Amino acid sequence: MSSYTLSEIIIYPVKSLAGISLPSWQVTKTGFQYDRKWMLIDDQGQFLSQRRLPKMALIKTDLTDEQLILSAPSQPDLVLDLVPMDGKNITSTIWRNQCEARHISEEADYWFSCFLEIDCRLVYLPDEVIRPVDANYAQATDQVAFADGFPFLLISENSLLALNQAMQLNLPMRRFRPNLVIAACPSYAEDSWREIRIGDIDFRLPKPCSRCAVPTIDPDTAQTGKEPLTTLNRLRKWQNKVYFGQNAIHNQSGTLTVGDSVQILRTGKNQPPL
Numbered sequence: 001m002s003s004y005t006l007s008e009i010i011i012y013p014v015k016s017l018a019g020i021s022l023p024s025w026q027v028t029k030t031g032f033q034y035d036r037k038w039m040l041i042d043d044q045g046q047f048l049s050q051r052r053l054p055k056m057a058l059i060k061t062d063l064t065d066e067q068l069i070l071s072a073p074s075q076p077d078l079v080l081d082l083v084p085m086d087g088k089n090i091t092s093t094i095w096r097n098q099c100e101a102r103h104i105s106e107e108a109d110y111w112f113s114c115f116l117e118i119d120c121r122l123v124y125l126p127d128e129v130i131r132p133v134d135a136n137y138a139q140a141t142d143q144v145a146f147a148d149g150f151p152f153l154l155i156s157e158n159s160l161l162a163l164n165q166a167m168q169l170n171l172p173m174r175r176f177r178p179n180l181v182i183a184a185c186p187s188y189a190e191d192s193w194r195e196i197r198i199g200d201i202d203f204r205l206p207k208p209c210s211r212c213a214v215p216t217i218d219p220d221t222a223q224t225g226k227e228p229l230t231t232l233n234r235l236r237k238w239q240n241k242v243y244f245g246q247n248a249i250h251n252q253s254g255t256l257t258v259g260d261s262v263q264i265l266r267t268g269k270n271q272p273p274l
Contacts, residue, residue, distance in 0.1 A: 004262035006198050007157060008173070008181035013068055014038040014122075015146045016049035017059045018219065019174065024257040027201055027250055030131075030143045031151030032179060034063065034082065039092065039101065039146040040112060040120045047094045047146070050214045053116055054222040070111070078111045080104060084124045092123055094146060099131050133249060137206040142249050150247035153209055154180040154190060162187035163244070167231045175215045175228070178245055182262055190246045191270040199260035202251040208271045210241040238272035246271075 011032045012019040026033040040048040040056070050056045062069040063082070070078040087103040101123035108122040125131065125145050133142040134149055144151050155178040164170055173181060180198065182190065193205050211232060216224045232242035 002185070002262060002264050004185045004264075005183050006180060006256060006258055006260040006262060007183035008178075009256060009258055010174070010177075010179055010181070011035040012177065012179075013061045013063065014040070014059070014070070015047065016040070016056045016214075017061050017070070018057065019177065020061055020063065022258075024255060026255050027253050029253065030125075030145040031147065031250070034068075035151075035179065036146040038068070038104070038122060038124050039094070040116075040122055041090070041092050041101075043119050043121075045090060045092050047092065048116075048118075048120055050217050051212055053118065054217045054224060055116055057217050057219045057222045059112075059115065072115045075111065075115055078108060080108065087124070090121065090123055095148065097131065099125070100129050102126050137247075138249055150207070150249060152179045152203065152248035152250065153245050154178060154182065154203075154205065154248045155245040156182040156185050156187065156190050158185060158187040159190065159244070163228060163231065163235075166235060167227050169227060171215075171228060172219075174219055175217075176211075176245060177214065180248065180256075185262075188270075188274075191272070191274070192267045193246065193264055194268045195264075195266040196248075197263040197265055199254070199256050200252070201254045201256060202265070203248045204251070205246045205248050207247045208243040209245040209247050211244050215244075236272070236274060238274060243272045243274075 009022045009025050010019040013034050015036045059072045066082055068080045084104055089100045090103050091098055092101040104122040112120050131144055133144050160173055196203050215228050236242050
C-alpha cells in the first residue's frame, strides 16, 4: 500500500488562462467541474491558447457560487454567469475535433479582444454537447470538455523537483498546468502507473503528456524562455517529442480533496520508455 497523497487540485475554467488551486472539488463526467468549460476562439472558430498568445497567461480566473470572474492588468473585471443560458451555437475547432459551443456575449468578446489585441470570441461547452476522448486511448463513454484531449493531467511533486535540479532552476508547478499533483512518490513514478485510485475515484493513465512551448512561458510576465524544453529535450525525449506528466481518465464521478490517499492499482512499462 502506497503512502502517496493528493497534494494539489487545480482547475482552469477558461482554456489556457490562469488556473485556480482548490482544497476540494467535484469530479463530473468531463473531469473537474467547470474545468475548461470556456474557451476563446478566433474569427475562424479555431481555439486560442498561450502557444499563440502568451499574454493569455496573465488573465486570472476566480469562481463564486454563481459567477466566473476574470481579471487582467489594466482591465475592469469581467463577471459571467457560471451556467450561460443564452447565446447562439458556434462550431468550434480544437486541434482536429469540432464541436458545437455556445457564444457567451459581445461584451465578453470585446473584453478579451481589447486585452489580447486580437479579434476573438468566448464560448462555453453546454452539458448536452458530448466531446468524446480519443477512442485510441479511451472507452466509448469517456468525455472531456475543452482540454486538449484528456480530462486530467497528473504530475508528481518529485518529478518537478528532479527536473528543477537538472535545470538548476525553481520553476513552479503551475508552468506545467496539471489538475492533480501527487506527493511522496519517487520522481517519474507516474510513468509506470496504469490504474490508480485517489480517494474513492479510480483513474486510468493511458498516455504520457507530450509538451509544447507553454511551460516556457512565465505565468507572471508572459515572457518566454528556453527552459524547461531545453532540459526536457535532453532528458525526456522520445520519438521526437518531449514528455512530462501523465494524462488521466476517471471511472467515476465524486469529490476529490487535498490529502486524499493515492493507491497504485496497476503498473506497466514506463511511458515514455525512458
